[in-house]
Amino acid sequence: xxxxxxxxxxxxxxxxxxxxxxxxxxxxxxxxxxxxxxxxxxxxxxxxxxxxxxxxxxxxxxxxxxxxxxxxxxxxxxxxxxxxxxxxxxxxxxxxxxxxxxxxxxxxxxxxxxxxxxxxxxxxxxxxxxxxxxxxxxxxxxxxxxxxxxxxxxxxxxxxxxxxxxxxxxxxxxxxxxxxxxxxxxxxxxxxxxxxxxxxxxxxxxxxxxxxxxxxxxxxxxxxxxxxxxxxxxxxxxxxxxxxxxxxxxxxxxxxxxxxxxxxxxxxxxxxxxxxxxxxxxxxxxxxxxxxxxxxxxxxxxxxxxxxxxxxxxxxxxxxxxxxxxxxxxxxxxxxxxxxxxxxxxxxxxxxxxxxxxxxxxxxxxxxxxxxxxxxxxxxxxxxxxxxxxxxx
Amino acid sequence: xxxxxxxxxxxxxxxxxxxxxxxxxxxxxxxxxxxxxxxxxxxxxxxxxxxxxxxxxxxxxxxxxxxxxxxxxxxxxxxxxxxxxxxxxxxxxxxxxxxxxxxxxxxxxxxxxxxxxxxxxxxxxxxxxxxxxxxxxxxxxxxxxxxxxxxxxxxxxxxxxxxxxxxxxxxxxxxxxxxxxxxxxxxxxxxxxxxxxxxxxxxxxxxxxxxxxxxxxxxxxxxxxxxxxxxxxxxxx
Numbered sequence: 001x002x003x004x005x006x007x008x009x010x011x012x013x014x015x016x017x018x019x020x021x022x023x024x025x026x027x028x029x030x031x032x033x034x035x036x037x038x039x040x041x042x043x044x045x046x047x048x049x050x051x052x053x054x055x056x057x058x059x060x061x062x063x064x065x066x067x068x069x070x071x072x073x074x075x076x077x078x079x080x081x082x083x084x085x086x087x088x089x090x091x092x093x094x095x096x097x098x099x100x101x102x103x104x105x106x107x108x109x110x111x112x113x114x115x116x117x118x119x120x121x122x123x124x125x126x127x128x129x130x131x132x133x134x135x136x137x138x139x140x141x142x143x144x145x146x147x148x149x150x151x152x153x154x155x156x157x158x159x160x161x162x163x164x165x166x167x168x169x170x171x172x173x174x175x176x177x178x179x180x181x182x183x184x185x186x187x188x189x190x191x192x193x194x195x196x197x198x199x200x201x202x203x204x205x206x207x208x209x210x211x212x213x214x215x216x217x218x219x220x221x222x223x224x225x226x227x228x229x230x231x232x233x234x235x236x237x238x239x240x241x242x243x244x245x246x247x248x249x250x251x252x253x254x255x256x257x258x259x260x261x262x263x264x265x266x267x268x269x270x271x272x273x274x275x276x277x278x279x280x281x282x283x284x285x286x287x288x289x290x291x292x293x294x295x296x297x298x299x300x301x302x303x304x305x306x307x308x309x310x311x312x313x314x315x316x317x318x319x320x321x322x323x324x325x326x327x328x329x330x331x332x333x334x335x336x337x338x339x340x341x342x343x344x345x346x347x348x349x350x351x352x353x354x355x356x357x358x359x360x361x362x363x364x365x366x367x368x369x370x371x372x373x374x375x376x377x378x379x380x381x382x383x384x385x386x387x388x389x390x391x392x393x
Numbered sequence: 394x395x396x397x398x399x400x401x402x403x404x405x406x407x408x409x410x411x412x413x414x415x416x417x418x419x420x421x422x423x424x425x426x427x428x429x430x431x432x433x434x435x436x437x438x439x440x441x442x443x444x445x446x447x448x449x450x451x452x453x454x455x456x457x458x459x460x461x462x463x464x465x466x467x468x469x470x471x472x473x474x475x476x477x478x479x480x481x482x483x484x485x486x487x488x489x490x491x492x493x494x495x496x497x498x499x500x501x502x503x504x505x506x507x508x509x510x511x512x513x514x515x516x517x518x519x520x521x522x523x524x525x526x527x528x529x530x531x532x533x534x535x536x537x538x539x540x541x542x543x544x545x546x547x548x549x550x551x552x553x554x555x556x557x558x559x560x561x562x563x564x565x566x567x568x569x570x571x572x573x574x575x576x577x578x579x580x581x582x583x584x585x586x587x588x589x590x591x592x593x594x595x596x597x598x599x600x601x602x603x604x605x606x607x608x609x610x611x612x613x614x615x616x617x618x619x620x621x622x623x624x625x626x627x628x629x630x
Contacts, residue, residue, distance in 0.1 A: 044553075048529075048540075048554050051541065103480070176517070179517075180548070183548055233504050237505065237565050239522065243525060247517075
């Protein structure tokens with residue numbers, strides 16, 4: 001990592017200043033969250049996986065710290081310490097370095113340290129209005145930096161959840177599908193299994209306990225307890241007999257439940273394939289839902305309203321692309337998601353990304369759920385895109 | 394320990410079965426190694442190959458020295474190579490599998506978890522565990538990197554690693570972790586600790602290997618010595 005030239009640094013600073021000014025003028029408070037963050041929050045939130053892309057280390061006092069991989073969680077922590085956490089609408093913006101592990105330390109577009117400028121909007125009672133505000137400001141910022149040609153991808157995880165909720169199946173199958181949404185291959189395998197034989201992975205031991213003994217959790221639990229003591233198997237590993245019995249019963253129920261209908265699986269597949277300009281996509285989804293005789297009016301109305309609000313704020317909606325499957329792999333998002341991309345000879349480069357994350361603040365300590373939506377701009381890539389575009393003209 | 398870089402350096406494990414099996418293999422290959430000084434010495438020679446310096450190091454140190462290019466050829470466990478060298482293919486060639494020191498790195502859960510037989514089950518249980526206990530499922534292991542890569546491949550996300558420096562198999566009973574990733578040759582230790590290997594829980598099938606540092610290929614004299622030793626070993630396996 002040889003560092004940046006004064007010229008590049010000053011170009012980045014100028015760009016960041018222009019964007020921050022736009023955000024501040026739009027009513028966003030400029031804050032400076034800490035660069036060093038306790039690793040625990042990130043690890044508990046996202047699991048061990050974050051170590052593969054975050055710089056985690058132990059300080060001399062033995063505390064595990066990390067260099068912030070983005071500013072979203074640090075901004076949440078700032079809010080919990082300094083902000084009015086009881087439901088007031090709060091708007092923050094920030095500008096500063098973030099750090100991600102990259103195996104190749106020479107790649108200018110995947111730098112290990114880079115600057116993010118972003119904005120976060122907490123507690124807005126009108127979800128779609130806040131979402132339209134965030135995406136419109138982000139597009140304005142990208143344009144203001146001088147970029148003319150870019151693509152906007154949008155998705156809606158809330159709509160996917162609403163679709164699952166409207167299809168008749170056990171709740172645990174919905175959980176499983178939601179959980180695997182981020183891994184397309186596993187998702188499709190799971191879907192196929194729910195159609196073919198939902199209870200395929202029930203072991204012999206479990207069948208004995210669940211099938212032969214009882215349909216009741218209490219009886220399964222007491223039989224399991226008996227079995228363990230008979231074989232002198234200690235109950236270790238932190239899960240109670242009751243927890244194990246609950247899951248045994250669920251797996252046995254999977255086996256007995258009527259499989260997911262092929263038409264429901266086809267509907268889910270068709271939904272995931274929906275892609276195109278938002279209004280066309282909405283039309284296509286309406287058709288799917290009407291032909292399946294489902295009620296998704298709330299989710300659809302929110303989608304349509306968001307589109308209208310984005311348009312009112314000056315977003316060229318027909319230049320956006322809706323992708324039902326977009327949002328996979330973006331961690332804490334719970335609803336509307338978007339990404340701004342610049343086309344390079346090597347493929348699409350993500351310049352900015354954001355969305356709704358309604359569970360994050362309560363997960364890290366807010367006393368009540370706080371609706372939240374935000375976005376971050378990768379400033380090195382934005383500058384590279386602006387320069388590439390200028391070079392082409 | 395300083396290693397004479399003007400000579401060809403061959404590293405062997407300094408203790409236990411791995412050392413004995415390695416010494417036997419070299420003897421069988423017609424490359425008998427004699428230790429310098431007393432029996433506990435850490436250097437040796439191969440008769441008839443004066444340009445080779447034999448050093449005895451811990452298997453983990455051998456791995457590290459191979460990565461850094463401080464030694465030319467080393468006998469060590471494949472598990473250690475894959476754990477400690479992130480981009481193995483850029484530093485080291487596994488030139489020969491030696492047919493001893495066979496052991497599997499496996500993921501094992503408490504035997505009482507009768508509802509868990511696959512990594513997919515473990516993934517589901519890890520989510521439930523987090524909801525029920527407000528903390529993450531803990532995996533005790535000394536294989537931090539192998540565990541992360543394997544769990545990511547299998548799609549298990551919501552867990553935390555507890556680094557274990559010994560007696561990993563005792564961690565669940567001691568309440569230090571719920572699950573373990575550890576090395577086992579017969580599975581008996583796991584059984585004795587009431588742990589069960591998951592059906593698709595084999596992380597790596599490891600054995601002792603002869604590993605050759607990449608820099609050796611840039612020096613014809615060194616490459617020739619490495620080829621000679623490896624050819625002889627190959628004939629004796």
